[in-house]
Amino acid sequence: MKDVEVIVTRSLAAAAADRYQVNWRTDVKGVTTGWCVLDDKDELVAVARALTELSARLSTITAYGAEKAKQTGKFEIAYHFDLDGDTLTVTVHIPVEGEIDSMTPYFANADWPEREMAELYGIRLRGHPHPERLFIDESLGEAVFDQYIPYSTMVNAATTKGLWEKVLAKGKEQVAK
Amino acid sequence: MSTYKIPVGPLHVALEEPMFFKVEVEGETVVGLDITAGHAHRGIEYLVAKRNIHQNIVLTERICSLCSNSHPFSYCMALERIAGIVVPERVEYLRVVADEIKRIASHLFNVAITAHLVGFDSLFMHVMEIREIMQDTKESIFGNRMDLGANCIGGVRYDLDAEGRGYLLAQLDKLKAPLAEVRALYETNGSFLRRTKGVGVLPRAEAIRLGLVGPVARASGVDYDVRRKAPYVVYDKLSFDVQTLPDGDVWSRTMIRLREAIESIRIIEQCMRDMPEGPTTIDKTPEIPAGESIAKSEAPRGELIYYLRTDGSDKPERLKWRVPSYNNWKGLQVMLTGAKVADIALVVGSIDPCISCTER
Amino acid sequence: MWFLPVLIRNLLKGPSTEAFPFGEAMTPKKMRARIAFDPESCALCRVCARICPAGAIQFEKRPDGLEFNLWHNSCVFCGLCTLYCESEGLHATGDWHLSHPQSEKYDLVEKATVKFQKCSKCGKQKMPAPLPLMAKLYPGLSADEIERLRAMCPQCRKAETAPQDGGTQ
Numbered sequence: 016m017k018d019v020e021v022i023v024t025r026s027l028a029a030a031a032a033d034r035y036q037v038n039w040r041t042d043v044k045g046v047t048t049g050w051c052v053l054d055d056k057d058e059l060v061a062v063a064r065a066l067t068e069l070s071a072r073l074s075t076i077t078a079y080g081a082e083k084a085k086q087t088g089k090f091e092i093a094y095h096f097d098l099d100g101d102t103l104t105v106t107v108h109i110p111v112e113g114e115i116d117s118m119t120p121y122f123a124n125a126d127w128p129e130r131e132m133a134e135l136y137g138i139r140l141r142g143h144p145h146p147e148r149l150f151i152d153e154s155l156g157e158a159v160f161d162q163y164i165p166y167s168t169m170v171n172a173a174t175t176k177g178l179w180e181k182v183l184a185k186g187k188e189q190v191a192k
Numbered sequence: 193m194s195t196y197k198i199p200v201g202p203l204h205v206a207l208e209e210p211m212f213f214k215v216e217v218e219g220e221t222v223v224g225l226d227i228t229a230g231h232a233h234r235g236i237e238y239l240v241a242k243r244n245i246h247q248n249i250v251l252t253e254r255i256c257s258l259c260s261n262s263h264p265f266s267y268c269m270a271l272e273r274i275a276g277i278v279v280p281e282r283v284e285y286l287r288v289v290a291d292e293i294k295r296i297a298s299h300l301f302n303v304a305i306t307a308h309l310v311g312f313d314s315l316f317m318h319v320m321e322i323r324e325i326m327q328d329t330k331e332s333i334f335g336n337r338m339d340l341g342a343n344c345i346g347g348v349r350y351d352l353d354a355e356g357r358g359y360l361l362a363q364l365d366k367l368k369a370p371l372a373e374v375r376a377l378y379e380t381n382g383s384f385l386r387r388t389k390g391v392g393v394l395p396r397a398e399a400i401r402l403g404l405v406g407p408v409a410r411a412s413g414v415d416y417d418v419r420r421k422a423p424y425v426v427y428d429k430l431s432f433d434v435q436t437l438p439d440g441d442v443w444s445r446t447m448i449r450l451r452e453a454i455e456s457i458r459i460i461e462q463c464m465r466d467m468p469e470g471p472t473t474i475d476k477t478p479e480i481p482a483g484e485s486i487a488k489s490e491a492p493r494g495e496l497i498y499y500l501r502t503d504g505s506d507k508p509e510r511l512k513w514r515v516p517s518y519n520n521w522k523g524l525q526v527m528l529t530g531a532k533v534a535d536i537a538l539v540v541g542s543i544d545p546c547i548s549c550t551e552r
Numbered sequence: 553m554w555f556l557p558v559l560i561r562n563l564l565k566g567p568s569t570e571a572f573p574f575g576e577a578m579t580p581k582k583m584r585a586r587i588a589f590d591p592e593s594c595a596l597c598r599v600c601a602r603i604c605p606a607g608a609i610q611f612e613k614r615p616d617g618l619e620f621n622l623w624h625n626s627c628v629f630c631g632l633c634t635l636y637c638e639s640e641g642l643h644a645t646g647d648w649h650l651s652h653p654q655s656e657k658y659d660l661v662e663k664a665t666v667k668f669q670k671c672s673k674c675g676k677q678k679m680p681a682p683l684p685l686m687a688k689l690y691p692g693l694s695a696d697e698i699e700r701l702r703a704m705c706p707q708c709r710k711a712e713t714a715p716q717d718g719g720t721q
Contacts, residue, residue, distance in 0.1 A: 072403050097495070135237075152230065182621065182658050379553075
């Protein structure tokens with residue numbers, strides 16, 4: 016077992032007792048990735064505080080499961096922490112209308128990723144210092160990943176049918192070699 | 193003294209990419225900064241979920257132009273980790289070569305732009321001319337000046353035979369002398385030093401607090417390079433020095449990039465020396481099972497992280513990536529506080545920002 | 553360090569930009585530019601249309617076959633189609649001269665009909681079996697033998713090859 020596993024497991028146990036699962040993978044180069052799932056989203060703050068003591072750096076946050084959320088009623092949010100090269104991913108589940116604590120008091124760079132997941136998925140943040148829009152304009156509705164899909168669905172994220180009709184009508188047959 | 197708010201951007205702040213700054217000034221000194229993003233948001237994270245895994249190699253390559261190779265490279269590594277694919281050793285070397293060639297071209301571009309932003313246009317053109325050696329190299333080896341198309345799942349799409357290796361080494365030789373001369377110029381030229389020394393300072397503690405990465409962090413004394421801290425492909429077998437400088441000003445960031453470009457030449461030469469013979473791709477069609485993985489690499493601008501989750505179908509269930517620039521914007525708030533209005537574009541350019549990367 | 557010596561050297565060297573369009577511009581051998589399609593080498597597997605990330609390739613039904621269409625204005629020159637085309641029907645050429653007036657934009661199409669064929673043995677309609685693909689499948693056979701096999705439909709080909717020698721591969 017690598018040092019990072021021992022240290023992080025100890026911190027996780029202190030922060031979330033037995034309300035988490037974690038497993039570790041180490042690749043051939045000796046780089047470790049840890050995958051931790053918290054039973055309760057509200058444990059996240061305690062875990063974050065423990066990770067700051069290990070000088071962890073927040074790499075990024077991934078929110079996903081928008082389509083699945085409609086069936087299961089919950090989003091998944093994965094927080095990826097860098098531990099001097101090794102990576103720990105902490106996953107929490109939140110209900111569709113639920114809130115998640117902002118990580119900004121512990122990791123200053125959580126600001127942008129949190130605002131981005133708020134505007135794309137409609138996830139509500141608790142305690143974010145300025146939860147405004149990041150990329151998407153205020154005039155557009157919430158959770159754009161859900162609401163503004165029709166255009167992309169129509170064009171199947173590719174060239175349109177109407178365009179192809181013009182191409183097919185005008186293009187000339189080449190002389191067969 | 194009363195304060196004013198002046199708009200800077202969104203167009204042509206340092207580059208032809210849009211980012212809007214609301215700058216609060218007191219006289220000609222910056223006292224506050226508000227960044228408004230979103231002018232180049234293309235929804236690529238949505239698109240990748242609609243395309244199959246092969247199409248996404250091409251799509252991720254087009255997220256950015258200067259670090260284009262880092263994206264499909266990391267994405268392929270993420271796929272390979274899920275599928276448990278071990279790539280042939282020759283592939284690992286060829287992937288390093290492609291990535292380091294891109295790093296040299298990317299760093300020289302920013303170094304040139306920095307000269308332009310201080311009004312030293314003859315130096316700007318001189319560096320761009322030197323960079324053209326690398327652009328020609330890319331076009332000759334890969335077939336395109338920006339989008340190399342070097343990676344595929346389980347391998348690479350190009351090979352270097354004896355002629356190709358000879359050509360690459362000759363191009364690197366051609367680069368060495370002018371690059372050394374340029375480095376000396378940036379290190380000692382009075383006009384350049386007066387505009388960049390002590391400008392846009394980012395202290396080490398702030399770089400760590402804000403989670404900055406890449407040359408920007410290393411210029412503030414943060415000794416973090418993914419190639420060293422979390423080695424991938426054959427970086428653990430190659431000898432190179434991670435460049436750091438203590439001062440965190442515009443000059444340091446420029447010098448870090450110049451030094452790294454010189455290190456990259458060393459890395460490619462080692463690859464040419466040590467690369468074993470062998471296949472350039474795995475010999476079966478890869479099948480990607482359900483799973484999740486993380487792949488990190490050191491893009492020219494710093495740590496690039498890919499998170500991939502698959503469900504066994506040919507489309508990714510979730511593909512998320514965070515580019516180095518995304519983190520580095522935050523540094524501007526510190527760097528620009530106390531800076532002069534005339535230095536805004538210079539300081540913005542010194543974080544080597546990539547907006548199409550940031551917003552996707 | 554003074555920049556002046558470098559500046560003077562650059563001045564004496566003259567322009568380093570290419571004189572295009574009045575002179576030649578560099579075109580390396582490996583350049584990935586306009587894609588060329590060879591209908592003789594198409595097996596109609598349509599993998600190119602499936603993997604093309606730009607949606608630049610489309611097959612249209614025609615009475616006697618399938619019509620291949622590649623619109624150069626959608627193509628992003630990634631070369632994925634040439635990589636996945638097992639029968640070598642698609643190639644990247646070094647021709648990058650694709651500029652044209654707006655009025656001619658829909659003319660820039662690589663278009664050719666790949667005809668269905670009749671099996672030389674049973675006479676049923678069949679997909680083409682291009683030479684490069686068949687040569688890969690039957691590396692041990694003579695050119696004449698491959699020609700004979702590729703004129704047949706897969707069923708007849710199987711009946712021809714399997715019982716005699718239990719698979720020629």
